[in-house]
Amino acid sequence: MPTPESPLQIGPHPVRPPVVLAPMAGITNAPFRTLCREFSGGKGLFVSEMITTRALVERNEKTMQLIRFDASEKPRSIQLYGVDPATVGKAVRMIVEEDLADHIDLNFGCPVPKVTRKGGGSALPYKRNLLRAILREAVSGAGDLPVTMKMRKGIDDDHLTYLDAGRIAVEEGVTAIALHGRTTAQHYGGTADWDAIARLKEHVPEIPVLGNGDIWSAEDALRMVRETGCDGVVVGRGCLGRPWLFADLVAAFEGRTDAYVRPTLREVADVMVRHATLLGEWIGDESRGVIDFRKHVAWYLKGFAVGSEMRKRLAITSSLQELRAGLDELDLDQPWPTGADGPRGRTSGNNRVVLPDGWLKDPYDCAGVSEDAELDTSGG
Numbered sequence: 001m002p003t004p005e006s007p008l009q010i011g012p013h014p015v016r017p018p019v020v021l022a023p024m025a026g027i028t029n030a031p032f033r034t035l036c037r038e039f040s041g042g043k044g045l046f047v048s049e050m051i052t053t054r055a056l057v058e059r060n061e062k063t064m065q066l067i068r069f070d071a072s073e074k075p076r077s078i079q080l081y082g083v084d085p086a087t088v089g090k091a092v093r094m095i096v097e098e099d100l101a102d103h104i105d106l107n108f109g110c111p112v113p114k115v116t117r118k119g120g121g122s123a124l125p126y127k128r129n130l131l132r133a134i135l136r137e138a139v140s141g142a143g144d145l146p147v148t149m150k151m152r153k154g155i156d157d158d159h160l161t162y163l164d165a166g167r168i169a170v171e172e173g174v175t176a177i178a179l180h181g182r183t184t185a186q187h188y189g190g191t192a193d194w195d196a197i198a199r200l201k202e203h204v205p206e207i208p209v210l211g212n213g214d215i216w217s218a219e220d221a222l223r224m225v226r227e228t229g230c231d232g233v234v235v236g237r238g239c240l241g242r243p244w245l246f247a248d249l250v251a252a253f254e255g256r257t258d259a260y261v262r263p264t265l266r267e268v269a270d271v272m273v274r275h276a277t278l279l280g281e282w283i284g285d286e287s288r289g290v291i292d293f294r295k296h297v298a299w300y301l302k303g304f305a306v307g308s309e310m311r312k313r314l315a316i317t318s319s320l321q322e323l324r325a326g327l328d329e330l331d332l333d334q335p336w337p338t339g340a341d342g343p344r345g346r347t348s349g350n351n352r353v354v355l356p357d358g359w360l361k362d363p364y365d366c367a368g369v370s371e372d373a374e375l376d377t378s379g380g
Helices: 030-040 053-057 061-066 085-097 121-126 128-142 162-171 194-203 218-228 245-253 265-283 286-300 308-314 320-328
Strands: 008-010 013-015 019-021 045-052 077-081 103-108 147-152 176-180 209-212 232-235
Touching: 019 030, 019 245, 030 045, 030 245, 030 265, 045 053, 045 061, 045 103, 053 061, 053 077, 053 085, 077 085, 085 103, 085 128, 103 121, 103 128, 121 128, 121 147, 121 162, 128 147, 128 162, 147 162, 162 176, 162 194, 176 194, 194 209, 194 218, 209 218, 218 232, 218 245, 232 245, 265 286, 265 320, 286 308, 286 320, 308 320
Parallel strands: 019 045, 019 232, 045 077, 077 103, 103 147, 147 176, 176 209, 209 232
Antiparallel strands: 008 013
């Protein structure tokens, strides 16, 4: 297990404890990263939402907002999505030349159809030569900036790619790899395959391997490191409506397992209002910030005795005053609910994978991918 004396290294950046916030579309914007970082005491690594390389190169307005980092964010981590090596290379060079980030992560793990039907996300590593070309462009353009990648096991159990992709990553100079222990076909259903994380670690001992999937508590993170030998963990859905999970993770890796956060509903309500406030400040409009916050309400209130009507009411608020007033009507002295540390977020699985025509015919030929496969907006 990584120790304070031997922390996880992402290029020149020590990550202590070895904990990374997974990029999540519409979630891991600057306000949410701020909350998670505050609870962690500034420890760990917090990655942006998915940024599309084409949109970045074209300076799409929404994309340029998504890459705004708070002054306290060090290192600044951007996750890029792209399918065209030339466009990925342009985006990486733009980041370097304009000092937009300190670390670049490449997305090869997204399973949503609008991404995979273009050959991107978790579909892309099946095309080994295309993966190599993208990694080569990114690493060569990044200079001193570390480049990492996040991927899944493969498209489905008959088309596993993670071991080949890991070897290609090492050969092309990638700094670290994060593996979500699911296939594209699983989406977020079933159980993450931690054995695959262990196999990847054995397969590419030259660079750090981070494990992702089914980390719902700090104890899960310790268990993943212990069982797989991975160098760190990537936490996604487990922190939805629970940014204080990063305080637990820090405590766990520092051996302070008696210091886990178990907030009352009053404390949760205060975090909810702060989250909505930060969103409004980031967007530049209080109402739009509260509206954007609506999707978080159910996650924050998971397990508490709130009532369906109040949940619906809080999920349609449009001002901080309205949100605070609704929360104040609750029994705010409720303790942290039993079982609220369990799964949250999307749990769908067994989905049909949407791929470009003929994608699976040849794992090396990438003639079916062109520049128009690049999405023109960011954030998923």
